[in-house]
Amino acid sequence: MAATHAQRSTREIFTTLEYGPVPESHACALAWLDTQDRHLGHYVNGKWLKPEHRNSVPCRDPITGENLASCPQAQAEDVAAAVEAARTAWENWSGLPGASRAQYLTRLAKMIQKHQRLLWTLESLVTGRAVREVRDRDIPLAQQLLQWHAVQAYTQEETLAGWEPMGVIGLILSPTFSFLEMMWRICPALAVGCTVVVLVPPGSPTPLLLAQLAGELGSFPGILNVINGPASLGPILASQPGVQKVTFCGAVEEGRVLRRTLAGQGAELGLALGAESLLVLTEAADVDSAVEGVVDAAWSDRSAGGLRLLIQESVWDETMRRLQERMARLRGGRGLDGAVDMGARGAAAHDLAQRYVREAQSQGAQVFQAGDVPSVSPFFPPTLVSDLPPASPCTQAEVPWPVVVASPFRTAKEALAVANGTPRGGSASVWSERLGQALELGYGLRVGTVWINAHGLRHPEVPTGGCKESGSSWHGGPDGLYEYLRPSGTPARLPSLSENLNYDTFGLAVPLTLPSGPEIGPSPAAPYGLFIGGRFQAPGARSSRCIQDSKGNLQAYVAEGGAKDIRGAVEAAHQAAPGWVSQPPGARASLLWALASALERRESAFTSALERHGVELKTAKVEVELSARRLRAWGARAQAQGHLLQVAELRGPVLRLREPLGVLAIVCPDEWPLLAFASLLAAALAHGNAVVLVPSGVCPIPALEVCQDMATLLPAGLVNVVTGDRDHLTRCLALHQDVQALWYFGSAQGSQFVEWASAGNLKPVWVNRGRPRAWDQEAQGAGPELGLRAARTKALWLPMGD
Amino acid sequence: MGGRIPTRGSRRGQRARGQRARGQRAGGGGQRARGAEGPGAEVAGPAPRGTGAGRARRSRGGGTQEGLGGGELGVEEPATAAVARAMSARNLGTELDLSWISKIQVNQPAVLRRAEQIQARRMVKKEWQAAWLLKAVTFIDLTTLSGDDTSSNVQRLCYKAKYPIREDLLKALNVHDKGLTTAAVCVYPARVCDAVKALKAAGSTIPVASVATGFPAGQTHLKTRLEEIRLAVEDGATEIDVVINRTLVLTGQWEGSDFIKTSTGKETVNATFPVAIVMLRAIRDFFWKTGNKIGFKPAGGIRSAKDSLAWLSLIKEELGDEWLTPELFRIGASTLLSDIERQIYHHVTGRYAAYHDLPMS
Secondary structure, three states: OHHHOOOOOHHHHHHHOOOOOOEOOOHHHHHHHHHOOOEOOEEEOOEEEOOOOOOEEEEEOOOOOOEEEEEEOOOHHHHHHHHHHHHHHHHHHOOOOHHHHHHHHHHHHHHHHHOHHHHHHHHHHHHOOOHHHHHHHHHHHHHHHHHHHHHHHHOHHHHOOOEEEOOEEEEEEOOOOOHHHHHHHHHHHHHHOOEEEEEEOOOOHHHHHHHHHHHOOOOOOOOEEEEEOOHHHHHHHHOOOOEEEEEEEEOHHHHHHHHHHOOOOOOEEEEEEOOOEEEEEOOOOOHHHHHHHHHHHHOOOOOOEOEEEEEEHHHHHHHHHHHHHHHHOOEEOOOOEOOOOEOOOHHHHHHHHHHHHHHHHHOOOEEEEOOEOOOOOOOOOOEEEEOOOOOOHHHHOOOEOOEEEEEEEOOHHHHHHHHHOOOOOOEEEEEOOOHHHHHHHHHHOOOOEEEEOOOOOOOOOOOEOOOHHHOOOOEOHHHHHHOOEEEOOOOOOOOOOOOOOOOOOOOOOOOOOOOOOOOOOOOOOOOEOEEEOOEEEOOOOOOEEEEEOOOOOEEEEEEOOOHHHHHHHHHHHHHHHHHHHOOOHHHHHHHHHHHHHHHHHOHHHHHHHHHOOOOOHHHHHHHHHHHHHHHHHHHHHOOOOOEEEEOOOOOOEEEEEEEEOOEEEEEOOOOOOOHHHHHHHHHHHHOOOEEEEEOOOOOOHHHHHHHHHHHHHOOOOOEEEOOOOHHHHHHHHHHOOOOOEEEEOOOHHHHHHHHHHOOOOOOOEEEOOOOOOOOOOHHHHHOHHHHHHHEEEEEEEOOOOO | OOOEEOOOOOOOOOOOHHHHHHHHHHHOHHHOOOOOOOOOOOOOOOOOOOOOOOEOOOOOOOOOOOOOOOOOOOOOOOEOHHHOOOOOOOOOOOOOOHHHHHHOOOOHHHHHHHHHHHHHHOOOOHHHHHHHHHHHHOOEEEEOOOOOOOHHHHHHHHHHHHOOOOHHHHHHOOOHHHOOOOOEEEEOHHHHHHHHHHHHHOOOOOOEEEOOOOOOOOOOOHHHHHHHHHHHHHHOOOEEEOOOOHHHHHOOOOOOOOEEEOOOOOOOOOOOHHHHHHHHHHHHHHHHHHOOOOEEEOEOOOOOHHHHHHHHHHHHHHOOHHHOOOOOEOEEEOOHHHHHHHHHHHHHHOOOOOHHHOOOO
16 A cells, blocks of 8 residues: 555565655645644735634644644634725725736745745645645646736736726635635636635635735735635625625535525626546547546546546447556555655545445446555545446436546447536547547537547636536636626626515416407507517417507517427527537628618618607617617627637647537517617627527517518527516526526516526526616627627647647 | 667658558558468568568567657567577567557657656655665666777676676665676677676676667668677677668568667667657557567666666556566666666765765776
8 A cells, every 4th residue: 555655675675666655744834834823714904813712623634634723614704804805905906007916916926936835735735635736736837827817917908908807706615626726716806906705615724825925925915815614604705795706616516506595696606616527538549648638637636526438439448458457556645645646635525436436336337446545534546437327326426536437439429419418518538639530529529628639738828617517607818807807887796685586486477468458549460479490489378468659559469478488499499509500600690791681671660669669769760770780790700709829838729719608598678679689689699509589578579570580581490589478488498407598687586586596507697687788888788798698618728749 | 589679769750650551551561471470480471671581570560659759669670580689588479460550549749748747756765766776777788889899898897787786885775685787788799709708707697788780770781780690699699689670660561579679879869758658558558469578678868867767667657567677678778877876875875975986887
């Protein structure tokens, strides 16, 4: 066992030629803990905060169980104090020129460099991770992050004009995430001018040490505050006045709970969930290198999660043999041993892995374990699970560290189907020496990061994030910066919490439509249907609602859509989506332009429809004209999507792709019934999404008139428009698991419901919280914010070499 | 068939291995060696171009890495049975199946990453380091390949091969009774006589290896190369490092071998980790397919004790402990031994050695 080598003589080792321990001294980590009298507090406003009368949690060495220090758990007032400090600091920090912030970040990078030994020994000591990984990878990366973001801060006025920092950012870390995850998020936040309060689980001193290093630079106390406390303090942190955004990284279920709890709260929520990764190994792969990729992904203390491994059937046997051979050579042991591949992650991680493996076994899986790893908890050997029946619960569950679950596939197409058939969308690697196949898989995988013939590469310049249940928050690269920015002039987010909103009944009942009095004047035309699958259809409920004009007269009947109609619309959109995605941007643009022309041709019809709703003729004309312009503008922007990143230390490019969200549901605002509809639709279509829209409730006629044109111009099902009770339709869309994103412009209550309901499939949502937007203004009606929200980023790493 | 294959590191910009192999199948189908079942069997089919008569060891080669400054591998110049290296288990060969070669995929960036990792992940310290360094001594082909070699410096080299580490140091580590020597002494053919004589005088059975066959370029006629081997063997060399005819390799005419070597040591780029990884994986695959263990010898540029430890852990990681024997692993080096001795001195005494503390080789 790697950690339990008895004292051996040179003579014995000469015969056995075994490995020995390479202990890394952690004396300096202990000395640092001593400076705090082994009693860690919180680091707030550039000082240690050690309040009395708090429950203390011991910080233990996860391997020996030795009590290293005690950590008082924060209470609400400590959280409030930290947020207050961050808020005060923000006043100054956000107003500084970018160059000053750049200078500060550079100084912090140097500070880390000076104290790197302390950082790596402390981190390895308390997390149990292999010191080699912390020392050789995490610490240099932390410095690179600061340096890269310093450059971004320096050029902020120029490259991020039109954006301003959000304010105080709350960051909640779960116990399985390392201090590096914190660095990935605080660097962009600080760079753009936000200040941060980090809530770390008790017993994680490294973030406190980092805060101390930052605080000791002196100039700006309070921009980085770290408090110890359980994750249950998250909602308290989020509801502090001034906190504009909360970023959480942790387990999927925790994220779901947080999403529900924070519905209607002031802070926006960014989620980065789960840690499972995926590796697709094709028959055209360099199998030995791919096996090393598996080691990087699951057995080298790089990632916090397990790995799902898809192996092409024709190389299954060969791969399994190599994998098992390689596993036997892995070494586990105390993280502070410089020659181990894997450390340990504490008892909780051990038990989680143990449970998963036992369950997999009971469900009929083969389990292979190997490696030179101590057989006592918390050590867990590298584990390879295969032959797991496809429908068994373990196949669906997230794979924990350090488990690899292997399953076969026959063709690349099937690999995509299997890989995309999970709710997770974090990262994946593709191993194939065939360029075409590798790119096909790389583009086809619905995940945030794809590495071709590599696994686990990271760089500050490359955005990392996910989709589906992995959450839609980003760190690194330009996307990481936008996480903490909002368009200049956006008012601060305030809570719009409605305590008595009943989630179970909101929008549940469809109001009955009864005859609303005599029809005066010439009989209105036949009721408008629902625009689904490219044609107008009668609603499932077979009833219509009347639309009154500004004078209270009956203007028209529109269909009363319901749950079944939403289902049909989402299905139609899903069918149309692949065709639309495969259209080149140019083709998308020309269709949007054609739609704009159609709008202009029928300008008078739209103008009069708007006029009947009390819009002045001049304003109505402007609205129609602007709508056409928006369609054209987004058509033109569709041409320029994504770009190429050149990353140091990597030969070859990284592509930053902008991929459509999929089926996007949009509940349009009541104001600007045509312009808002056109603006949102144009942005969504230009980025390749298929759309289900609920038009303005009071004035749906212009939108339905546009449908007449779309019926002839656009592919069937690409755009679907459903009229009816907005709350009811919102409910159906928000709870629909196969709607990939939802934009809601309506009431504060509706916004709150949408945020709550999105926890189901963790779809990204954009809500206005009952606040009208100035759709006629360029910034709010057609600004880059729409483009940012209309697509998601994917980073595709393409290392090269022959 | 004991030819070991030094190759050189100057072969860049060649076509990919797989293409080369396929090209051969298309164009020169009659040139594969066939039908031989045991050592020394005659080539049944038409002999490979340029080889004339001779006995072919056929089989696959292995992977290679162009652009890494690396060598070629898995190719053997047919040689006569008379020069077989004294090996416990020899490559009995197998039917040449070029599909093995064409199927091999090597991803260069991934191999480079692995090479970087392997040097950082398996350190050994203290007693372990001392033991590993002593073990490394037993793998060394103590080499002198200079134009000005004479019998006196060859004699000194042989003495050093017999007594590689100062006796008192070995005693301190309690390994003085292990009969620690280097694996072999390696000299030019003209110096084989001197080496054999010196070793005999020292009462040693350390084998003498020689770099026959037009070393280091291998660009001489087959006839003279064979003659060179014969003469070296007559002089008492028991191991011959053969430089393959790389013209044949580049035109896709593969042959087999039972010991492969990264390079001659006479190039600007010699033994590198990425190249070695590819070669070791080929060795392992060949073993899995045929049961034959092929030996491996990195040569050139391995100067420090730390380097030698990395090479040992590389072998241990990629092939396993069973390859860590002089029959299957050699390090071609001239100055490495003195650095190892210096490290051992430091381990035993806790002091850094002065130049005059250790005997020269």
